[in-house]
Ligand SMILES: Nc1ncnc2c1ncn2[C@@H]1O[C@H](COP(=O)(O)OP(=O)(O)O)[C@@H](O)[C@H]1O
């Protein structure tokens with residue numbers, strides 16, 4: 001049995017809710033200036049505050065106690081949201097630790113009760129927030145590296161003088177850029193004169209992807225190589241046309257196989273011209 | 277008009293744009309759009325989400341399946357609190373870009389969807405709403 005019943009501390013918090021919360025929010029707002037809106041902070045703190053009081057009323061003493069189930073839920077939601085938004089661990093934990101500012105002010109409010117158990121509890125809440133934040137960050141990193149793996153696209157030499165890259169999945173800017181650079185490098189390394197970019201596996205081509213494709217084709221040409229884009233499916237073709245993207249004189253073929261046949265043929269033509 | 281489902285997504289990174297595309301694709305399928313209309317709608321969403329990210333400093337997307345009793349459709353709204361678009365006619369001109377883009381995102385999106393509306397003013401952010409109905 002703790003010296004001060006947690007229920008009576010709940011009562012103190014309720015009685016001085018306004019003073020505690022305003023000191024708390026001021027401390028947090030100072031720290032997070034510009035990172036989040038005051039309204040957002042207020043909503044978040046109201047949730048945390050209410051869950052804390054309720055947990056205390058129901059006899060909770062330590063963060064792990066059942067009456068604080070809801071509070072822990074709220075804190076881990078806030079932490080993972082912060083992790084996703086790129087907040088630092090400090091910026092995340094301060095939101096909880098700053099509640100102490102409100103508690104320190106209680107004696108000035110005429111409260112004589114020893115609030116040490118509450119301060120200790122806030123420490124636990126802060127550490128819990130820290131841990132949830134770290135776990136959320138971990139999860140995000142795992143998720144991102146999985147995406148990277150799934151996204152890594154092989155550039156392969158499919159024939160003497162011909163390299164091909166099958167683009168698969170949803171393309172974002174960073175990835176398209178990487179693929180295109182890899183393609184250009186492989187052209188040089190293998191001394192190839194033809195590159196085929198197959199987009200059969202791409203669900204949508206927007207102007208950014210198109211721009212990357214166009215730039216790659218131009219760059220390849222500057223290097224003396226010819227690019228063919230294959231696998232433009234009907235729905236993609238219609239979308240590209242409606243968007244107003246012009247592929248100009250870029251060679252396109254229905255399938256990768258067609259593109260390859262074509263590349264080999266033009267090689268033979270070049271060879272024939274040279275011989276003639 | 278009754279709403280079947282709704283999802284809100286925040287856009288502040290490149291990866292978020294990918295997520296928007298995936299979510300919008302799911303909704304467009306639920307709304308039973310043809311494959312061509314799905315692809316067009318998803319592509320428009322990609323353009324608008326990226327504009328929000330690049331020019332609006334990020335924002336929020338709201339996507340839902342809508343129904344008027346006879347047909348279903350997909351509706352998406354893109355709202356940012358960025359600088360707004362000072363000259364909308366210019367911004368909607370094919371090939372015009374203030375950055376280094378193709379300048380076809382806004383004008384092209386308008387051609388890709390059934391309904392398209394923009395609400396913007398300098399300093400007041402930008403809100404674009406698009407919808408396509410099943411045939
Ligand atoms: N959400 C937005 N906020 C502010 N300006 C925008 C926004 N969306 C588009 N614009 C302006 O409209 C122009 C045209 O957009 P768009 O057609 O998508 O072409 P691009 O993105 O290639 O520049 C942009 O260059 C930008 O100046």
Ligand SMILES: [Mg+2]
Pocket residue numbers: 323326327377380381382
């Ligand atoms: Mg754009």
